[in-house]
Amino acid sequence: MLTIEKVTKIYDKFKVVDIDKLNVPSGTILGFLGKNGAGKTTTIKLVTGMLRPNTGYIKINGFDVHTQPMHAKKLIGYSADKANVYEKLTCREFLRFMANLYGVKNSSKLEDEICELLEKFDLTEKADNYIQSYSHGMKKKASLLGALIHKPKVLILDEPTDGLDPQSIKVLKDIILERKQAGATIFLSTHILEVAEKLCDLITIINKGKILFTGTLSELKESMGKDSSLEEAFLEITADLQEGK
Numbered sequence: 001m002l003t004i005e006k007v008t009k010i011y012d013k014f015k016v017v018d019i020d021k022l023n024v025p026s027g028t029i030l031g032f033l034g035k036n037g038a039g040k041t042t043t044i045k046l047v048t049g050m051l052r053p054n055t056g057y058i059k060i061n062g063f064d065v066h067t068q069p070m071h072a073k074k075l076i077g078y079s080a081d082k083a084n085v086y087e088k089l090t091c092r093e094f095l096r097f098m099a100n101l102y103g104v105k106n107s108s109k110l111e112d113e114i115c116e117l118l119e120k121f122d123l124t125e126k127a128d129n130y131i132q133s134y135s136h137g138m139k140k141k142a143s144l145l146g147a148l149i150h151k152p153k154v155l156i157l158d159e160p161t162d163g164l165d166p167q168s169i170k171v172l173k174d175i176i177l178e179r180k181q182a183g184a185t186i187f188l189s190t191h192i193l194e195v196a197e198k199l200c201d202l203i204t205i206i207n208k209g210k211i212l213f214t215g216t217l218s219e220l221k222e223s224m225g226k227d228s229s230l231e232e233a234f235l236e237i238t239a240d241l242q243e244g245k
């Protein structure tokens with residue numbers, strides 16, 4: 001469960017994030033959508049505790065990210081928009097390191113889980129090569145595996161499909177659905193509306209730091225008063241704001 005309450009983040013006197021309330025229950029995938037510069041990455045950095053809000057609070061399964069950071073951060077798996085990996089490690093070493101960081105001890109079970117994830121993402125052959133030698137997409141996959149290896153209760157993914165090939169996108173979607181079935185909370189930002197449409201239980205649209213809509217896809221269509229696609233609804237909602245309607 002993820003709770004955002006009265007959170008603002010101010011840069012140069014502007015509120016780049018100004019969220020009154022957002023709840024993502026356990027066992028739910030929320031797609032966080034918005035135009036470039038809408039405030040998605042800043043919100044994600046606030047949720048992961050990398051940034052401190054000017055006002056308000058964020059809770060992960062009831063633990064405040066800023067006043068109880070160890071309890072809250074232990075529950076989070078995070079993959080950044082630009083792959084957050086240690087390039088001087090091999091991918092296998094990186095995954096062991098990430099698991100250990102979150103309290104998972106070295107064991108044959110962990111080694112099996114690492115092998116399984118590497119295989120699913122087609123990284124087995126290069127698993128013992130340094131990440132610095134990887135392509136952009138391979139680094140992104142390593143970063144995603146680092147977020148998944150400890151089976152976090154709350155998974156935060158910033159542009160998770162960016163740079164991935166279609167096979168890996170399918171594998172990632174299946175893993176996200178499995179984690180949801182297991183009761184995880186998944187918060188993902190994306191510009192790929194097809195990903196949001198197919199995968200997400202809830203959609204949030206943010207613009208200029210403020211949430212314009214949160215609900216299911218059918219509620220979004222209902223609010224538009226017609227049977228529009230997510231793309232049409234997204235363009236219409238954000239265009240209205242641009243024109244100051």
Ligand SMILES: Nc1ncnc2c1ncn2[C@@H]1O[C@H](COP(=O)(O)OP(=O)(O)OP(=O)(O)O)[C@@H](O)[C@H]1O
Nearest residue numbers: 011012016034035036037038039040041042043081
């Ligand atoms: N460190 C910073 N200093 C000043 N302004 C910042 C800083 N970080 C972000 N901003 C501003 O905050 C706003 C939101 O940026 P953010 O990166 O959260 O957008 P985004 O929705 O993730 O965009 P994109 O889809 O392009 O990645 C932008 O106007 C950006 O210029």
